[in-house]
Amino acid sequence: MTFISQNNVITGELEWVFLDTTKYDHEQDLARSAYADMLHDTERNVLYEKAIIKAIENLKKSNNPIHILDIGTGTGLLSMMAARALEKFQIPHDQQRITACEVDKPMAEIARECIKINSLKDRINVINKRSTELDLSNDLDNIPINMIVAEVFDTELIGEGALRTFHDASKHLMIDNKQSIIVPARGTIFIQLVQSNFLQLFHTMNDIENKSLQIPFECSNLAGNSVYDLNVNEIHEHIIPLTEPIKVFNFDFKNINNSKQYQDECIVDNIECNKSGKINTFIMWWELDMDEDGEYKLGTTPIWCTRQQPQWREHWIHGVYYPKKPLNINQGDKVSLYCYHDEYSLYFDVLPFDIKQPMNVSLFLPRLYLPSITSRSAIASFNSTYRRTKYLNALNILLEKSSDTLRCLYIGDGLLLPLLVLTMYEDVELYIVQTNKHLIRTLNQILEYNNKRCHIIDKSLTALTIEDFDQNKLDIILSEPFFSKSLLPYDNLYFYYSLQTCKKFMKSNFISMPCRAKIRCIALEFDHLHKIRLAVKKCCNFKLKPFDDKILNASKIVDDFIETQPLFEYSSKPLSNIIDLLHFDFKEDNRSSTIKQDVEISLIQNGQCNGIAVWIDFELSDGIWLTTGCETINFNQPMQWSTYCKQGVHLLRKPINTPSSLKVSTQFDYQKGHFSFEFHENLV
Known part of the structure; x- marks a missing residue:
């Protein structure tokens, strides 16, 4: 038990909080792990299991013992899939071994408990280490692995260190490449040159009032040029593709070349523009060959490039990048694209002419990394x-x-x-x-x-x-x-x-x-966002109750009832009118008081309420209000959220069927600068 100091962002004052820091840090690690969304990703889980089954079937043909390494095991799901596949092909227990490594201590413990309640404790060994720290003799009993299964990918594919992870494991822990299998086998990164004036609003500061005040170029990109990750499927109507998708990097995970310290660059030339417009944005996605034959493919292909309805997911979305300068093009023009990656990130820029690859392309097009001075929402x-x-x-x-x-x-x-x-x-x-x-x-x-x-x-x-x-x-x-x-x-x-x-x-x-403000809310039915906090219960017929119990309980302990989300990225429909929760008059000094209000939200539209959006509106002067959420709603139209800021969201643990109502108690302590929200659910 100890006191810790933290800054109150509302009052600007330091405040002291009495906490059991060991327990709090442990619970915070659990709450932030965000595995639930991955476990609800049916496409991901099904394709991983199919690839694991196929890999084990191929390894069985060699009549050699099978030793599988699951890197970053999380709940132990992939290891349990491997154990089930080994049983399916009747691999003798003395001819099989599964090692699951997990660097996060709380998650490693959850994996052990999940494996135990699925009666696989004797078949899967969980080690609380990074894969790069595993020692062949001490951790693996000098038994090299011949199969790796791992899900170590992010929006940029390589941002979680996938290149070093696979290279190090295949070099130091595997028997040899010819007799070994990695699931997934390969990864390909795609880029598409597009025009999106909407996405430009998050990158380049525009001049004011017909250029009466101009923003100099060196001040225009204050958000930097690192990846802007968001689900472009939700804003596809704001994106005009100007070229076909372009393959820019391909990674064979069994043969990662680290001779360049995991760096590579190239120029893709003769890219034909199939529409006239302005190249001001790049959209990036990736695709995994889950098996060596490329039979099973898993990726983040955007909605306009696939015939199938994409799987909704929050853990893998899309990467948005921007050229140093937008480029006007005509239909039929050809351009060149400079592409670069280091161990963790990607960089792209466009050239207005066909350029033959020089020996060192970086001499011709130096990379310009811009630091982030302010957020994309602020831009x-x-x-x-x-x-x-x-x-x-x-x-x-x-x-x-x-x-x-x-x-x-x-x-x-x-x-x-x-x-x-x-x-x-x-x-x-x-x-x-x-x-x-x-x-x-x-x-x-x-x-x-x-x-x-x-x-x-x-x-x-x-x-x-x-x-x-x-x-x-x-x-x-x-x-x-x-x-x-x-x-x-x-x-x-x-x-x-x-x-x-x-x-x-x-x-x-x-x-x-502003002179006044009001906190407002509305009841919603989200199409997908609520899944990030849903209990998993079972995944691929494996019981994951230990995960639900510990993660959701940790979230209750350390997370606010309200979390931030850019709601324009998540489809939803309104189920109630907009309700005012609290009012503030900035000229009144209420710093020694507490205000509280109870309101009832009537769910007046058909649906299932699974979330409450909360935001603040400011009155700039008499009758002129500026919203950070939405001003009005139309029950027959999709929600129109402010795109320049995030909103607060309370995701209900148990959805409420309409017609019904719920009670919201809101309190603000002026002296401490603390909000409290209580949502009394299922009040009929």
Whole structure:
């Protein structure tokens, strides 16, 4: 038992929490493991088992003992599939051996328990180690393996270290390549050059108000150029393919070449563009040959490139990349694509001409890795026409009536609102409080490029003095509000506490923008998202109750009832009206009080409620509200969620059939800055 300090993102204060840290860390590891979605992936599980059966059938023909290594066993599922296949082919127990390794200690224990309740304890040995740490003599009794089965893949295929994992195991633990089998056998990465103005909104900051304020190129890509992973199937109507899919890398997992330290690069030339448009986005996916013959294939092929309805999954989605500069092309044009991978990541760029592969292509096209200064959601919020319109309307009300020079204080990590103020109103004296060195540098570059000026104060709010404002009291305090440390949408109530701290610098009749806020919610039926928290019970006829008991219990202990999700990526339908939970007035100092409200949500549409979405709306000025969720609903149309921020979600452990209702108790402790939500389910 000990006290730990943690930062409260709403109040901005350090707070001390009394915890059994050993138990908490253990439970947190379990809760974050996120295996449930994989176990609900029927296609994945079926194809793995088919490939395992085929591999063991082929190994049986050699009449040699079979030693299988399951790397990253998780619940032990693949090891149990292997044990069942060995039994199917009547491999004698003294001629078989299964070793399952799992580096995560809590998961290794869960694997042992799952294996035990499925009566396979004597046939599968679980070792709590990385596969790269296994020793042939000490861990494997000097019995080399002749089959590897592993699921060590992510959105980029190689991001979990698959290349080193397979190379190291096949080199140090296998008998030899000819007599051995790896499941899966191979992996292929595909790329497609597309136009997606929607996805561009998450990458490049657009100029303001018909280029009255321009964003210099060096400031335009603040989210960096690492992979943006999302399920593109949900936004396929915003994607225009300009070429056919292109195979760019192929990995034979038995023959990984590490002579280049797991790096490779190439140029794919003569790529024909089958439509006119602008190449501004790359969509990446991959495909696994589960067996050496390529009979069973498992992949993340997007919906427009397959005739089958893709399996929904959260653990493997799609990779989005961006060229250094978008390229306009005409139908029939040919372009070249530069492709690179290191041990864990991928990089792509497009060239507007056919280029023959030089000996060292990197000399011709140096890779440009851009760090992430702000999030992709923050870039999308900067570009949102909806938000810009709301701010402009509110600013017109606040600023146009005054003939005097107004002194404004801006607090927050968003860039849009202060730049709008400087663009629209030359007489405003703007003070920006910002301690992030990268954002300060970016602001200065944008201001210098556009011959604008303001006062940037590199201080914490508590260190401000009246001298920072030239001894002048301020008229307006502004915020988008957006703060980079916020996770949940209502964490941006940090603005309320910032306002209270800065009141001493404000005139008695000061204006606050935003001035009020309200927490809102709606009952939903998700098509798939709820599966990430569903109990598994059985998977491929193996009992996984130990997994359900420990993972779901750990989630209850360490996870908030509300988690964040970008709901525009997940299809759902509304089952209730939008309900207000709590209201806030930013000018009122309620820091010594607690507010609580109970509401009942009536489920008025046919369906099964499996989740509640929660978000916050801000009133910028009288009657002008900015939402972080949705403004209105149409029961006959799909939900239209704000794409520039994430929403909060409470996923019900037991769905509620309609018609029915549920009660929500919401409480906020102003002094501690703590929310609590209680969802009383199945209240008829």
